[in-house]
Amino acid sequence: xxxxxxxxxxxxxxxxxxxxxxxxxxxxxxxxxxxxxxxxxxxxxxxxxxxxxxxxxxxxxxxxxxxxxxxxxxxxxxxxxxxxxxxxxxxxxxxxxxxxxxxxxxxxxxxxxxxxxxxxxxxxxxxxxxxxxxxxxxxxxxxxxxxxxxxxxxxxxxxxxxxxxxxxxxxxxxxxxxxxxxxxxxxxxxxxxxxxxxxxxxxxxxxxxxxxxxxxxxxxxxxxxxxxxxxxxxxxxxxxxxxxxxxxxxxxxxxxxxxxxxxxxxxxxxxxxxxxxxxxxxxxxxxxxxxxxxxxxxxxxxxxxxxxxxx
Amino acid sequence: xxxxxxxxxxxxxxxxxxxxxxxxxxxxxxxxxxxxxxxxxxxxxxxxxxxxxxxxxxxxxxxxxxxxxxxxxxxxxxxxxxxxxxxxxxxxxxxxxxxxxxxxxxxxxxxxxxxxxxxxxxxxxxxxxxxxxxxxxxxxxxxxxxxxxxxxxxxxxxxxxxxxxxxxxxxxxxxxxxxxxxxxxxxxxxxxxxxxxxxxxxxxxxxxxxxxxxxxxxxxxxxxxxxxxxxxxxxxxxxxxxxxxxxxxxxxxxxxxxxxxxxxxxxxxxxxxxxxxxxxxxxxxxxxxxxxxxxxxxxxxx
Numbered sequence: 001x002x003x004x005x006x007x008x009x010x011x012x013x014x015x016x017x018x019x020x021x022x023x024x025x026x027x028x029x030x031x032x033x034x035x036x037x038x039x040x041x042x043x044x045x046x047x048x049x050x051x052x053x054x055x056x057x058x059x060x061x062x063x064x065x066x067x068x069x070x071x072x073x074x075x076x077x078x079x080x081x082x083x084x085x086x087x088x089x090x091x092x093x094x095x096x097x098x099x100x101x102x103x104x105x106x107x108x109x110x111x112x113x114x115x116x117x118x119x120x121x122x123x124x125x126x127x128x129x130x131x132x133x134x135x136x137x138x139x140x141x142x143x144x145x146x147x148x149x150x151x152x153x154x155x156x157x158x159x160x161x162x163x164x165x166x167x168x169x170x171x172x173x174x175x176x177x178x179x180x181x182x183x184x185x186x187x188x189x190x191x192x193x194x195x196x197x198x199x200x201x202x203x204x205x206x207x208x209x210x211x212x213x214x215x216x217x218x219x220x221x222x223x224x225x226x227x228x229x230x231x232x233x234x235x236x237x238x239x240x241x242x243x244x245x246x247x248x249x250x251x252x253x254x255x256x257x258x259x260x261x262x263x264x265x266x267x268x269x270x271x272x273x274x275x276x277x278x279x280x281x282x283x284x285x286x287x288x289x290x291x292x293x294x295x296x297x298x299x300x301x302x303x304x305x306x307x308x309x310x311x
Numbered sequence: 312x313x314x315x316x317x318x319x320x321x322x323x324x325x326x327x328x329x330x331x332x333x334x335x336x337x338x339x340x341x342x343x344x345x346x347x348x349x350x351x352x353x354x355x356x357x358x359x360x361x362x363x364x365x366x367x368x369x370x371x372x373x374x375x376x377x378x379x380x381x382x383x384x385x386x387x388x389x390x391x392x393x394x395x396x397x398x399x400x401x402x403x404x405x406x407x408x409x410x411x412x413x414x415x416x417x418x419x420x421x422x423x424x425x426x427x428x429x430x431x432x433x434x435x436x437x438x439x440x441x442x443x444x445x446x447x448x449x450x451x452x453x454x455x456x457x458x459x460x461x462x463x464x465x466x467x468x469x470x471x472x473x474x475x476x477x478x479x480x481x482x483x484x485x486x487x488x489x490x491x492x493x494x495x496x497x498x499x500x501x502x503x504x505x506x507x508x509x510x511x512x513x514x515x516x517x518x519x520x521x522x523x524x525x526x527x528x529x530x531x532x533x534x535x536x537x538x539x540x541x542x543x544x545x546x547x548x549x550x551x552x553x554x555x556x557x558x559x560x561x562x563x564x565x566x567x568x569x570x571x572x573x574x575x576x577x578x579x580x581x582x583x584x585x586x587x588x589x590x591x592x593x594x595x596x597x598x599x600x601x602x603x604x605x606x607x608x609x610x611x612x613x
Binding site (some may be wrong): 018023025026027036040042043044100101121124131136139141142203208209229234260264281285289292 | 334456570
């Protein structure tokens with residue numbers, strides 16, 4: 001201490017104060033993300049509480065009719081189930097499309113493709129994930145329904161707006177998610193497992209299906225849950241292609257409405273701020289937020305667990 | 312004993328042979344199924360792009376200058392994308408200006424300065440969750456906080472803030488990965504020459520991590536620029552006949568216009584929507600090309 005020249009100790013102390021300021025500023029940047037979460041929850045809660053002042057929570061959670069601005073009272077009927085029904089139809093339908101394709105793609109890329117083929121196919125499929133959802137919606141409305149579904153299943157059976165077109169469109173969008181995360185999980189399977197199976201006389205198909213896929217199952221399920229969560233949160237493709245008629249149906253050729261499409265339709269219709277219908281937006285928003293949050297948490301937990309297994 | 316074996320062997324061998332040839336057939340069939348399954352995605356992508364080009368090309372090339380330079384119109388033949396295209400460009404620049412410094416700051420803090428404690432873990436888990444929040448929920452956040460609480464209305468600033476908040480988690484994740492890829496020897500070398508921690512980060516780590524961070528930022532921005540739902544929710548207008556002069560002026564955006572034209576019954580508007588989609592896809596393709604170029608040209612291999 002005594003040997004340190006005073007000037008040096010002063011500059012060093014100055015540098016430290018400056019650095020502390022910078023570190024604090026950087027800390028604020030990181031903590032801003034917490035503010036965003038708090039902001040989302042606060043915004044959703046405030047107007048949701050307002051909504052349930054005018055409309056019953058019980059009716060929202062159990063009602064099977066979503067008819068804002070209609071029905072007995074002046075406020076309309078706000079039962080969330082038709083929208084949940086539509087959302088689940090799109091979620092399940094898009095998994096039915098995206099899971100087999102995504103899984104086949106993942107097995108092919110991880111076990112079969114040469115590195116050159118993988119290097120071309122992977123970025124090509126990732127382009128699919130980057131196409132704006134509004135353009136995918138246009139494609140569903142202009143191609144999937146008129147040129148694919150209607151010729152196969154019949155003009156009079158398939159509505160112009162239908163859940164099947166929405167599901168196929170969203171299925172194509174989640175295919176790269178399933179393929180990419182599942183492939184990562186499959187490549188994380190140690191090659192010693194593959195070699196042992198080959199040594200016992202297994203063929204490539206047997207190694208893929210009986211060793212690699214089971215070993216990567218947690219990663220695959222995480223990818224499916226994440227993809228389902230994306231499908232639930234998808235807005236524009238379903239708004240454009242799946243229609244805007246909230247109903248309790250399981251017919252994929254009918255027009256339905258999802259939670260997200262209901263939000264989009266309400267804001268597009270210029271509903272006056274402060275009305276019950278407007279506040280209903282936020283009740284739908286919080287429902288959506290909670291559904292996707294739970295699925296993302298489950299998916300993250302599964303991924304964390306399978307990472308621990310092999311590393 | 313040996314007679315028994317002799318008697319059994321040919322049959323067993325035959326069975327084994329037929330089983331293994333069935334096995335081989337199954338294996339070949341399986342690899343074909345895998346390949347076909349993989350190709351379906353590529354075919355879907357090709358069909359999508361072909362559909363857009365096929366329905367929009369004629370409309371776009373009939374009079375490109377008018378299409379790019381006209382405002383929207385009730386008449387599909389006279390409608391253009393000027394306000395939406397310029398609006399999207401303004402939104403993109405402003406979004407980048409807002410979220411790039413914040414995202415890089417957060418990434419630097421989390422990788423270089425954050426102590427391993429509960430707060431850090433919580434912040435990290437929170438960022439991961441934010442990345443999974445649906446974009447329409449970000450729209451509700453923008454509507455509640457920027458448009459109404461801060462009284463920005465459906466303006467350029469409110470739109471850019473909403474897109475910035477949405478892109479932030481993606482940029483933070485990309486920035487962290489780029490910073491993590493810088494080897495410790497670089498940091499130790501700087502310390503050995505007497506640099507302080509911040510000097511090391513600013514002059515060594517950040518420049519080395521910049522290509523990766525920029526690539527991630529451009530990809531995040533290209534996602535933001537294709538987003539419709541958040542902008543629709545905060546109420547950005549579609550029918551607009553002026554360009555913004557001020558942060559608080561209303562703007563439109565290309566995806567909003569495509570959505571509006573897609574929802575109209577007239578066939579001519581569908582063609583216009585496809586033509587506008589071509590422009591949007593070309594824009595995104597250009598941004599992705601820049602990102603790939605940056606990654607290949609400037610990434611340092613350690």
